[in-house]
Amino acid sequence: MKTEIFQHIDSLIEKIDKYKFEPNFSNEINLRNNKKVVKDLLENEIIEIFTNLIAYSQNANSKLVEEIIKSEIFKEIFSNFDIDKIVKLNPCDLADKYWVKIGGIRQQAKLFHIVSLARKIKNIGSFNKLLTETEIPEIIKTQNDIDEFWTGFKKLKKVMEINKVPFFRSTTSLLHFLLETGYDCVKPDLVVMKVAKKIGIVENVSGEKNLIKTVRIIQEYSIYKGIRPSVIDLYFLIDEGQLGAKKYVKKEFYN
Secondary structure, rough: OHHHHHHHHHHHHHHOOOOOOOOOHHHHHHHHHOOOOOOOOOOOHHHHHHHHHHHHHHOHHHHHHHHHOOHHHHHHHHHHHHHHHHHOOHHHHHHHHHHHHHHHOOOOOHHHHHHHHHHHHHHOOOHHHHHHHHOOOOOOHHHHHHHHHHHHHHHHHHHHHHHOOOOOOOHHHHHHHHHOOOOOOOOHHHHHHHHHHOOOOOOOOOOOHHHHHHHHHHHHHHHHOOOHHHHHHHHHHHHHOOOOOHHEEEEHOOO
8 A cells, every 4th residue: 555655656756857847946856955943943933934824824825925925024014023022913903004915815814813823922932942842853764753753743733722822733734834944744735635635645635634644654755765755745736736836847747
């Protein structure tokens, strides 16, 4: 069963490699390969990452969100991600003032979630300390590392649930945060899960067990092939035609 799945992933990679659009493709692969877990992330850096990921969430157009983030408008809106200033902001005022510039994130409620998240993170205290205490391995090289990853992930998720942290108490969003901060995992969103179903990893695209199973299989494949999970994540996004990933292959790939 697993051998068959690995062969399907091999074929998927082989097919995409024939349509690589350079240098875009190689540049993105290099970025993903070189991303490392940064110890002692500053509080404002953590809030900035959370903010960007909330912007991308709930099927927002990834291309539009990418443009909004590159414009650096969020730095203006959220006081350069200073947590002490964000917790005092009124999301309704932010929507009135800025929505015309950030409508691409799709939902005004996200502004409320970002302010609420900052308040929850402030209550938790040092988020860096929390990440360290979970003992999630920075790099996955063995099956034991994968087991330790999921033990640590459960601890982290429990803290997020206890503190009712918006968005990031969900498995998909929390994995997205870890992926973005350099950990060896993938974000099992609907795009990735559709590919997982297509190649036989799971029978359904939803459900906690299916999400975790998909990420674990990709982690196991990454050890087997010596490819980082984040790189396999890119191949899955390209295969299913995520808007932000289409630029990495020639148009003929989708014909």
